[in-house]
Amino acid sequence: MITGCGSIEYNSTNSPKMVVVVERTPFFHNGPAQGNGPDLSLVKGDEVEVLRKELGYSFVRIFDGQNGYVANEALKPLLPAAPEASAKPKTETARTSTNAPAKPGFRY
DSSP states (O other): OOOOOOOEEOOTTTOOEEEEOSSEEEEBSSOTTOTTOOSEEEETTOEEEEEEEOSSEEEEEOTTSOEEEEEGGGEEESTTHHHHHHHHHHHHHHHHTTSSOOOTTOOO
16 A cells, blocks of 8 residues: 655644754755755754744744745754743843833843
């Protein structure tokens, strides 16, 4: 029995956040087979939102709202950063508690 090429479609409530883990990877607006080469390059650390995962490439939304395709092997889940983020507020709260209240997004 032959199974079809699968793809996973996500919506705005369950689309996973991923991060680029290679130094530089091409970003294609119309797909990796477009005749004029990549439209942009994403660099290591760039975050993307996966809208659809396909065989070999994922259809993603990048930081400025553009949609396009990036190779699956260039992306990894953004999960490892979460434990560090939960540890930082405790340190920052203790350090800033003697100062004036911090504004959101502002670090002393």
